[in-house]
Amino acid sequence: MHHKTHQQAHQEPLSNHSQQNRHGTTAPQGQPCQGLSAEDNELTTHKNSVHTHKGASKGTGERDSKLDQNVSAEGTTSSNTVPSNCINDNNTKILRTGIDSLYVSYQGELTTESSVKLNTLKKLAQSSEPQDVALAQYVANDHVFDVSDRGRHPFAFILSDNWYRIEIAKLGALRAPLAHSQISSELLTIKGAEHAVTDLTSIVDLIGVTSNEPNVSRVDLCVDFITDHPLETIIDTDWVTKAKDMDRYTVQRQFSGWVIGRGKISARLYNKTLEMNKKPRPYLEDLWRQSGWDGHQDVWRLEFQIRRDCLRELGVITFGSLMQKLSGLWNYSTQDWLRLSIPNQNDKTQTRWPTASVWEALQNAEWLGDKELNRITLEKGRPPSHKYLFHGGLGAFHSFMAMEGIGDPSEGALAFLRAAKEYHDGREYFTGLTYYDYVAQKVALKVKAYNAYRNLPTTKELHPVDDAMAKAYRKQRDGE
Numbered sequence: 001m002h003h004k005t006h007q008q009a010h011q012e013p014l015s016n017h018s019q020q021n022r023h024g025t026t027a028p029q030g031q032p033c034q035g036l037s038a039e040d041n042e043l044t045t046h047k048n049s050v051h052t053h054k055g056a057s058k059g060t061g062e063r064d065s066k067l068d069q070n071v072s073a074e075g076t077t078s079s080n081t082v083p084s085n086c087i088n089d090n091n092t093k094i095l096r097t098g099i100d101s102l103y104v105s106y107q108g109e110l111t112t113e114s115s116v117k118l119n120t121l122k123k124l125a126q127s128s129e130p131q132d133v134a135l136a137q138y139v140a141n142d143h144v145f146d147v148s149d150r151g152r153h154p155f156a157f158i159l160s161d162n163w164y165r166i167e168i169a170k171l172g173a174l175r176a177p178l179a180h181s182q183i184s185s186e187l188l189t190i191k192g193a194e195h196a197v198t199d200l201t202s203i204v205d206l207i208g209v210t211s212n213e214p215n216v217s218r219v220d221l222c223v224d225f226i227t228d229h230p231l232e233t234i235i236d237t238d239w240v241t242k243a244k245d246m247d248r249y250t251v252q253r254q255f256s257g258w259v260i261g262r263g264k265i266s267a268r269l270y271n272k273t274l275e276m277n278k279k280p281r282p283y284l285e286d287l288w289r290q291s292g293w294d295g296h297q298d299v300w301r302l303e304f305q306i307r308r309d310c311l312r313e314l315g316v317i318t319f320g321s322l323m324q325k326l327s328g329l330w331n332y333s334t335q336d337w338l339r340l341s342i343p344n345q346n347d348k349t350q351t352r353w354p355t356a357s358v359w360e361a362l363q364n365a366e367w368l369g370d371k372e373l374n375r376i377t378l379e380k381g382r383p384p385s386h387k388y389l390f391h392g393g394l395g396a397f398h399s400f401m402a403m404e405g406i407g408d409p410s411e412g413a414l415a416f417l418r419a420a421k422e423y424h425d426g427r428e429y430f431t432g433l434t435y436y437d438y439v440a441q442k443v444a445l446k447v448k449a450y451n452a453y454r455n456l457p458t459t460k461e462l463h464p465v466d467d468a469m470a471k472a473y474r475k476q477r478d479g480e
Contacts, residue, residue: 092227092361095291096284099193099326100185100303101220104200104319108178108210113469115171118147118157118207120468125149134444134455135464140203143380144451155180161451162382163187164200168207178208180217190283190378197319214319216311221330222303223365224272224284226293229358231269231300234258240339240350243267257300260338264310267338272301302362304333326367334363381451 110118117138125136126149136147138159145159145166152158154176155167163184169176181204183196197214204210232255236246243261249270250256257270276284288299306314306329314332316322322329341353355363400419401412424435433441444455457463462470 092225092229092358093292094223094225094361094365095288095293095299096222096224097330097365097367098222099188099219100222101218101305102183102188102193102196103181103216103218104183104197104214105177105180105217106201106204106208106210106214107212108204108208110169110171110173110178110208112171112472114207116468116472117465118168120465121147122149122151122157124464130441130445131458132464134441134448135457137448137451137454139454140206141199143203144454146448146451161380162378163196163380164203166200166203177215178210179204186281186283187378189287193319194323212318215317216319216322217308218305219311219316219322219329220303220305221326221333222301223330223362224288224299224301225362225365226297226299227358227361229356231255231358234340237350238341238343238356240341240353242337264307265333265337266305267333268301268303268305270301270303272299274298302334304330304338306333330365330367331363334359383450383452 121136121138124132125147127133133149136149138145138147143161143163145161148158148160150158152167154169154173156170156173157168159166159168164181164187166179166181168179181200183193183200187196201210201214236248239246239258239260241260243266245262246258246260248255248258251274254274255271256274257268260267260269272284285293285295289295293299311317311322314325314329316325316329340356340359341350342356344353347353397412397416400416401407401409404412404415406412406415421435424431424433424438428434431438440458447453447455
C-alpha cells in the first residue's frame with residue numbers, strides 16, 4: 001500500500017437507505033452491540049488502549065477470563081485452511097486463518113563452545129578477504145546459516161536463512177535473553193507454527209542451555225477472505241475501535257486498505273492480491289484455491305499485529321499459551337478492540353451500532369488444527385528467483401552479443417566466457433586472482449548468502465572454527 005489519505009473530518013451518518021447499499025443490511029434503531037462488555041459500550045478514542053475504560057475497576061484478570069471464555073478446554077491452534085462453508089448472506093467466504101508473523105525469545109545462556117564458534121565466525125564475516133567472509137557459516141540441523149558481521153543491540157550475533165533470523169546474546173550477557181528469533185511467514189504458512197517452533201528450539205538448544213519454553217514477543221494473526229461487500233466504501237466513522245490513529249491507503253488511485261492503530265496492537269485490512277502483484281506467493285494461491293477461490297476475485301486480508309505488552313495483559317506469555325488462546329485473541333481483536341459497524345443516524349452512541357455482516361463473518365472465522373502442508377517443499381536456503389537469474393542475469397550477456405554482432409546464443413556464450421577469462425587473467429597482476437580464482441571466490445560468497453551449503457577452506461587444513469575450537473580445548477586442558 002502506497003498513498004494514504006487521513007480520515008479527519010467528521011462525516012454525517014448515512015440514511016437507512018444508503019446503509020442498506022453500503023452494508024447489505026438495514027440498521028435497526030438503537031440496537032445494542034453484541035459481543036462487547038458493558039464498559040466497552042461507550043465511544044472511546046484513547047490511542048492504542050488495551051486497558052479497561054475510564055471508570056472501570058477491572059484489571060487484566062477479567063480480560064484473561066474474557067479470553068479464556070473464548071478458548072475451548074482443548075485449546076486451539078493455527079490453521080492454514082478452513083471449511084468452505086464459512087459463507088454468510090453477504091457472500092463473504094473465509095479462505096484461510098493463520099499466524100503470519102511470529103517472534104519468540106529463549107531464556108538461557110550461551111555455551112563456551114558456541115561462544116568460541118560464533119566469535120570466530122563473526123571475525124571471519126568482518127574480514128577484508130572474501131575467501132574468509134565466505135566461511136562465516138553456522139551449520140545446525142540441516143540449516144546452513146549466514147553469520148552476520150555485526151549484531152543488533154543487545155545481541156552480539158545474527159544467524160539467518162530462509163526459515164529464521166536468530167539473534168544471540170554473548171556469553172555472560174545479563175540483560176538479554178539467550179536468543180530472539182523471527183520465523184518467516186512462508187514457513188509458518190507451509191509448515192505451521194508448532195513445526196517451526198519445534199525445529200527452532202532444537203537449533204537454539206545446540207547453541208546454548210535454555211531454561212524454559214520460548215516466550216512470545218509478537219504475533220500477527222490473519223484471515224484471508226473474499227467478499228462482495230464494497231470495502232472501498234468504508235469511512236472512518238464506520239470503525240468502532242479503541243485506536244485513535246487510522247490511515248486509508250490507495251495504490252494508483254485504487255483503494256488498497258486500512259491501517260488502524262499503532263503500538264501494542266494494530267490492524268491492517270488490505271487487498272492481498274493487489275500486494276502480491278509485486279511479490280507473487282504461489283503457495284498462498286494454492287491454499288486459496290483449495291478453499292474455493294476462483295483465481296480471479298480479489299482476496300482481502302484482515303491482520304492483527306499484537307506485541308508483547310498487549311499479549312502479557314491478555315495472559316499470553318509462552319508459545320504454549322499462545323496456541324491455547326488463538327481464538328480468544330482473535331475474538332478480543334475483532335469484537336472488543338475493533339469492529340466494523342453499520343451507522344445509525346438515530347443513535348449517537350457509536351458502540352450501539354450493529355455490526356456489518358462482512359465483519360460478523362470475520363469474527364466467526366474458525367481457528368482449527370495446525371496443518372503442515374507436506375506436499376510443499378520449503379527451501380531452507382535463500383536462492384534467487386528464476387526471473388532474477390534469467391531476466392536480469394542475462395543483461396550483460398545480451399549486451400556482449402550485441403556489441404560483438406553475434407546472433408547465435410551458443411556461439412555468444414562461448415565467446416562471452418572466453419572474453420571474460422581474457423579480461424580477468426589480464427588483471428591478475430593487480431588483483432592476485434586468475435579468472436578461475438575470481439569465479440570461485442564469487443561463487444563461495446553467493447553460497448554463503450544463499451545458505452546453499454557449507455564452504456570449505458581452499459588453503460588451510462582446518463576450518464578456522466575447528467582450529468579455534470582445538471586451541472580452546474588445549475587451553476582448558478592445560479589449565480590456562
